[in-house]
Amino acid sequence: MKTQNQKAWFFVLPVLLLVAFNALIPMMTVVNYSVQETFGNNIFFWEGVRWFEELLNSDRFHAALGRQFLFTGIILAIEIPLGIAIALAMPRSGPWVPVCLVLMALPMLIPWNVVGAMWNIFALPDIGLLGYFMNTTLGIDYDMTQNPFAAWATIITMDVWHWTSLVVLLSYAGLVSIPDAYYQAAKIDGASSWSVFRYIQLPKMKQVLTIAILLRFMDSFNIYTEVFVMTGGGPGNSTTFLSIDLVKIALGQFDLGPAAAMSLIYFAITLLVSWLFYTLMTKDDAK
Amino acid sequence: MTIALHNISKVVAGQTHIKPTSVVFETGHFNVLLGETGAGKTSLIKLMAGLDPMATGTIEIDGQDVTKLTTQKRNISLVHQFFVNYPHMTVFDNIASPLKVAGMAKSEIQGRVEEAADILQLRPMLHRRPHELSGGQQQRTALARAIAKESRAVFLDEPLANLDYKLREELREQLPELFAGRGAVVVYATSEPEEALLLGGATALMDDGNVVQFGPTAEIYRRPQTLMAAKVFSDPPINVAKVTKQGSTLTMGQSASWDAAKMNDAPDGTYHIAVRPHHVTPMPTPANTVALNGKVLVTELSGSESSAHFAMPDADWVSLAHGVHPYQVGEDHPFYLDPSACLLFAEDGQIVAGGGA
Numbered sequence: 001m002k003t004q005n006q007k008a009w010f011f012v013l014p015v016l017l018l019v020a021f022n023a024l025i026p027m028m029t030v031v032n033y034s035v036q037e038t039f040g041n042n043i044f045f046w047e048g049v050r051w052f053e054e055l056l057n058s059d060r061f062h063a064a065l066g067r068q069f070l071f072t073g074i075i076l077a078i079e080i081p082l083g084i085a086i087a088l089a090m091p092r093s094g095p096w097v098p099v100c101l102v103l104m105a106l107p108m109l110i111p112w113n114v115v116g117a118m119w120n121i122f123a124l125p126d127i128g129l130l131g132y133f134m135n136t137t138l139g140i141d142y143d144m145t146q147n148p149f150a151a152w153a154t155i156i157t158m159d160v161w162h163w164t165s166l167v168v169l170l171s172y173a174g175l176v177s178i179p180d181a182y183y184q185a186a187k188i189d190g191a192s193s194w195s196v197f198r199y200i201q202l203p204k205m206k207q208v209l210t211i212a213i214l215l216r217f218m219d220s221f222n223i224y225t226e227v228f229v230m231t232g233g234g235p236g237n238s239t240t241f242l243s244i245d246l247v248k249i250a251l252g253q254f255d256l257g258p259a260a261a262m263s264l265i266y267f268a269i270t271l272l273v274s275w276l277f278y279t280l281m282t283k284d285d286a287k
Numbered sequence: 288m289t290i291a292l293h294n295i296s297k298v299v300a301g302q303t304h305i306k307p308t309s310v311v312f313e314t315g316h317f318n319v320l321l322g323e324t325g326a327g328k329t330s331l332i333k334l335m336a337g338l339d340p341m342a343t344g345t346i347e348i349d350g351q352d353v354t355k356l357t358t359q360k361r362n363i364s365l366v367h368q369f370f371v372n373y374p375h376m377t378v379f380d381n382i383a384s385p386l387k388v389a390g391m392a393k394s395e396i397q398g399r400v401e402e403a404a405d406i407l408q409l410r411p412m413l414h415r416r417p418h419e420l421s422g423g424q425q426q427r428t429a430l431a432r433a434i435a436k437e438s439r440a441v442f443l444d445e446p447l448a449n450l451d452y453k454l455r456e457e458l459r460e461q462l463p464e465l466f467a468g469r470g471a472v473v474v475y476a477t478s479e480p481e482e483a484l485l486l487g488g489a490t491a492l493m494d495d496g497n498v499v500q501f502g503p504t505a506e507i508y509r510r511p512q513t514l515m516a517a518k519v520f521s522d523p524p525i526n527v528a529k530v531t532k533q534g535s536t537l538t539m540g541q542s543a544s545w546d547a548a549k550m551n552d553a554p555d556g557t558y559h560i561a562v563r564p565h566h567v568t569p570m571p572t573p574a575n576t577v578a579l580n581g582k583v584l585v586t587e588l589s590g591s592e593s594s595a596h597f598a599m600p601d602a603d604w605v606s607l608a609h610g611v612h613p614y615q616v617g618e619d620h621p622f623y624l625d626p627s628a629c630l631l632f633a634e635d636g637q638i639v640a641g642g643g644a
Binding site for chain 2: 179181182184185187188189190191192195199200203
């Protein structure tokens with residue numbers, strides 16, 4: 001006879017409770033809202049998948065999703081190569097290492113809403129340093145509140161300034177973990193600095209870069225605070241990314257059902273892209 | 288083919304790591320760099336490979352001055368103590384990497400890699416990654432890379448140090464064959480005197496960033512020029528004691544004195560004698576005639592050999608003898624010295640007599 005020890009469940013229980021409180025219960029609440037129409041005084045009407053259907057067919061959602069992917073694509077295309085380049089240029093040893101590391105970490109230590117406020121003031125056309133320089137010194141018509149291109153450029157610059165350091169630090173950690181012997185072996189093989197990068201540094205950085213890309217994807221895909229403070233989604237809807245749009249629907253219009261449906265789709269997209277990317281990147285290692 | 292070092296030295300932050308050294312390594316036999324850890328073997332190899340900057344001097348490979356050439360352009364190979372292979376490449380690609388970098392044709396690469404793989408018995412592993420190999424196979428991959436490259440100089444920096452006993456012996460036997468007739472100058476660094484003797488050829492004894500003596504291995508073993516060289520080239524450590532010479536009599540304090548007519552050329556005075564442990568035996572023989580009384584401190588049995596550390600009034604010595612001897616630790620025991628095997632060094636460490644001189 002096979003005896004089963006049910007005690008094992010007790011060891012799993014604390015984790016189950018923790019996950020329930022921080023993920024399952026809030027998520028189920030959202031699922032609950034997403035299939036109903038909500039009125040005041042806790043009056044609910046069953047709507048089924050209506051909000052999902054409406055959302056997936058709405059131009060407004062498509063536009064926000066498009067902006068979101070464009071934004072994330074641009075900042076990844078800038079931050080990842082730039083981060084690797086800076087990490088490669090940083091000294092591997094010596095007194096400048098801690099100086100560089102602290103300088104790199106600084107932008108990441110600033111709270112997000114402060115970053116937003118800083119850049120908002122920085123970009124003001126009349127008194128902001130950047131705004132004044134662009135308009136008065138260079139004579140370029142630069143106003144984040146009027147010009148969508150200026151708004152995008154500023155937000156992208158802000159994000160690059162704020163988060164490239166993360167890529168730098170992760171890449172740097174990957175680089176310093178390469179023993180000198182590999183560089184020596186490559187030199188002895190007669191390898192150029194490009195082959196050293198391609199065949200030694202890049203493969204060694206692959207794992208940390210996977211993490212860096214994942215983190216930057218998820219963070220930038222969910223960007224809210226800085227954009228809310230800097231442009232509030234404007235001018236017009238030009239910087240209304242998914243999260244901004246979601247908050248407009250949920251808190252501005254108080255459409256809890258559609259907002260809940262949008263949250264779930266938003267979450268599913270983030271999860272799906274992350275999972276696909278991670279699976280593709282780690283496919284070789286599993287062999 | 289030769290590698291000629293003229294007065295090369297290495298200085299890092301005001302500290303001299305390699306003192307000005309001039310040596311000519313030749314092809315056709317192994318050139319062994321023998322010295323303890325920290326003696327400068329790896330530093331010297333790195334200078335020759337161009338991996339570290341030199342403070343002074345010039346290096347010529349086969350008559351060509353390579354002092355200013357980068358490592359990439361020197362056409363050399365290096366095998367490290369720990370196994371260095373590119374982890375994400377197969378064994379084939381690892382062996383082929385220097386050839387690919389050199390832009391060799393695919394068919395030729397294939398041929399060279401397979402030849403090297405056959406010599407090192409790596410054929411069945413060509414499509415594996417380094418982490419799927421044993422330590423011995425990983426090191427053989429690194430050696431195969433050095434062989435396939437057919438470079439002018441091959442530096443082997445304690446390549447067997449991280450292998451287990453059995454593999455080390457096996458690979459050590461193969462090594463001279465691997466490089467025989469390939470024309471490359473082979474420089475082999477080791478900290479084991481036994482390896483230097485087994486691999487033969489020429490030996491450069493290194494101590495404290497200095498090449499203290501260089502020449503054919505057997506000659507250096509028989510007649511080290513300095514006390515330091517004698518110490519470096521002896522394992523277990525060579526026995527040393529202070530002696531005074533008067534006429535033809537050598538006296539080691541209160542421990543012993545004996546007739547040394549062979550050393551009559553040397554003037555009277557104080558000297559150091561050095562004698563290898565296997566010339567001090569626990570039984571008298573026709574050669575081992577000078578009795579020493581010692582107190583046994585430590586004994587070690589290694590099957591075919593017995594060694595004993597013993598204390599005399601003037602020095603602590605080691606005896607190494609064939610067979611199993613019943614020592615009692617703490618008891619007095621007579622030991623017998625072969626006076627003809629003694630090396631006599633002046634007080635400044637230069638050899639005066641002995642060693643078949």
